[in-house]
Amino acid sequence: MVAWRGNLSFRVYNPDKPDKFGIKVFELCDSSTAYCCNLEFYTGRTVASSHGATFDVVNRLISPYLGCGMTLFVNNYYTSPDLFSHLKENSTLACGTMRQNRKNDPPKDMTPKLKKGDKIVNILTDGTLNYIRFMDRKEVRVLTTAHGANSIQTGKTNPVTKEPIVKFEAVHQYNQFMDAVDRSDQMVSYNAFKRRTLKWWKKAFFHLFMLGVLNAFLWSFKLRRHQSLQKSIMEGKINGKRQRGRKRKSWLGKIEETATRQINECCEVALNREEWRRTIASNLWQETEQR
Numbered sequence: 001m002v003a004w005r006g007n008l009s010f011r012v013y014n015p016d017k018p019d020k021f022g023i024k025v026f027e028l029c030d031s032s033t034a035y036c037c038n039l040e041f042y043t044g045r046t047v048a049s050s051h052g053a054t055f056d057v058v059n060r061l062i063s064p065y066l067g068c069g070m071t072l073f074v075n076n077y078y079t080s081p082d083l084f085s086h087l088k089e090n091s092t093l094a095c096g097t098m099r100q101n102r103k104n105d106p107p108k109d110m111t112p113k114l115k116k117g118d119k120i121v122n123i124l125t126d127g128t129l130n131y132i133r134f135m136d137r138k139e140v141r142v143l144t145t146a147h148g149a150n151s152i153q154t155g156k157t158n159p160v161t162k163e164p165i166v167k168f169e170a171v172h173q174y175n176q177f178m179d180a181v182d183r184s185d186q187m188v189s190y191n192a193f194k195r196r197t198l199k200w201w202k203k204a205f206f207h208l209f210m211l212g213v214l215n216a217f218l219w220s221f222k223l224r225r226h227q228s229l230q231k232s233i234m235e236g237k238i239n240g241k242r243q244r245g246r247k248r249k250s251w252l253g254k255i256e257e258t259a260t261r262q263i264n265e266c267c268e269v270a271l272n273r274e275e276w277r278r279t280i281a282s283n284l285w286q287e288t289e290q291r
Contacts, residue, residue: 001022008023036214038062052082055083067091068092070093071092073177075096081102087145097140098143099141130148132149147168147170149168184211184214192207
């Protein structure tokens with residue numbers, strides 16, 4: 001949300017945000033680094049497809065990454081069976097909480113009322129969708145194509161009963177990977193453009209500018225610091241040739257070269273200090289004569 005209280009036809013109001021009035025921005029962020037991969041400004045109502053406006057927004061944002069085998073985590077504003085089935089057909093998994101009044105919601109005979117501690121797992125559309133319902137403080141609904149009905153230990157214990165906390169794998173990963181957009185907004189807000197202006201596009205421009213600065217920071221100080229085979233392949237650094245220059249030697253290799261022995265033999269010889277000194281001195285003398 002880009003804060004804006006002036007007159008604007010596509011200004012929105014959200015009471016749950018720190019800035020109640022502003023320009024809405026849809027973002028697609030990486031779950032591990034909060035790197036913004038794609039975004040779209042809301043500019044008012046448009047003619048939506050038969051699947052709905054939220055379906056169209058998600059499809060436009062994730063279209064460059066379809067077929068890459070990734071997993072998308074969304075909140076209940078976007079989750080729908082039609083969207084998850086479409087992503088599954090394009091080799092993209094998805095997981096998210098679901099509203100009760102969503103279009104193509106499961107029939108009422110599959111959604112009976114739950115009591116405290118009840119858990120129900122329904123399989124929809126030939127096993128491609130798992131609809132998980134359980135009662136915590138209130139009823140929780142999770143729709144997923146990336147997880148089954150299995151439960152895992154979270155690594156935490158109940159402070160009262162001292163027993164390990166067990167959750168559905170879908171719920172545990174949803175809590176783990178869902179806060180990428182919030183972390184991105186938090187880091188952008190530290191250096192947000194606070195100057196008062198009568199031009200809404202200036203607010204939008206500086207939001208994009210600070211988002212670009214954040215992406216540059218994440219790329220240079222987080223992504224580039226961690227070397228991996230996948231990152232090297234993506235950057236095209238694996239070309240099948242030996243690197244230029246002389247190969248670097250480790251300090252253990254230098255000891256083996258100077259002593260003309262293996263490192264385990266050097267450790268045994270080093271126990272006798274006099275013999276170790278004679279070995280090093282003779283080898284250094286031979287190298288000096290060769291030069």
